[in-house]
Amino acid sequence: MQQRSEETRSKIMESAIRLFSARGYNKASVDEICAEAGISKGAFYHHFKSKQALFLALLDGWLKTIDDAIEASKDKPIPETFKQMTQAFPYLFESAGENLPIFLEFWLQASRDEKVWQASIAPYRRYHKQFSDLIRQGVEEGSFVEVNPELTARMIISTAMGLLLQSLLDPKGAKWEKVARESTSMLVDGLLRK
């Protein structure tokens, strides 16, 4: 039963990503998600108490991917940690594929819904702090060039968000996964002391 229950949960989440991406969070109803997933409404509410709760679970899932990448790179030399942290980013393009528009939904709902805002902004602030700390340490130990850690961290996050946004708006405008990989290398190379 446990396994079947988890399968149902995954099915709901996958269907929700597809529908939110295609039609938007507001327009996609719980009924439609159930139909898409091929499950009953009872099963839906067994797993999620509301559409918002489901949306927050999707957001958490995405954030967990990043947190795992950060966790996995702990206790390594700073340039190595930094590389691994930034390399989680191109991976996002590979894995998310045509479901990328869900990010626009996360951002839009964050600007409208206090709970989504809390859930999505706290992590950004945390990432900014983690990147700042790491860059500061790198500069102090001499493996990075002298930069303003706060500002550099902000620009790294901006580049990532901006690339994601451009790829959403203009999927055919560039080979985004390649651009993401090359941008990441350029940032890392720019920071490393030659």
Added chain:
Amino acid sequence: MQQRSEETRSKIMESAIRLFSARGYNKASVDEICAEAGISKGAFYHHFKSKQALFLALLDGWLKTIDDAIEASKDKPIPETFKQMTQAFPYLFESAGENLPIFLEFWLQASRDEKVWQASIAPYRRYHKQFSDLIRQGVEEGSFVEVNPELTARMIISTAMGLLLQSLLDPKGAKWEKVARESTSMLVDGLLRK
């Protein structure tokens, strides 16, 4: 009459920015825009044939600010042109203020509406080409360091979009106008050959 007509048009556009920012493009109706602007529906349709047409006019207005900045900096030395082009960006934060969420609406509608997409993506592609060309020239004449022009242009646009997005999502998370100004300087300094 001409003057009064232009005043009405401006009033409609200002009210629309406020309402689209606060409630979103889909939820804000023509009726509400008329009420906010204190005008009749007849007056509205005299100026705009639809809500979409009004939205596109707002988008055009924003793009014109950028085009004007680019136009004004033509025929100057390349580093100078580059500086002026990038400095249009922090200005955006000063001028748009609390109406910044309109950008999220532009982006979201672009992902859903073919006409908005055409109107908003063509300029991004043009900016990317303009920045790439300028950087290529700067590298060739030796005033910029050796970089990949295409990729660098992409990163500049990404940084700008990412900063805008972060400022929308977390207005109190940083002094965004200052971050925009410092990021711009950092990019320009990074490109200029010492």
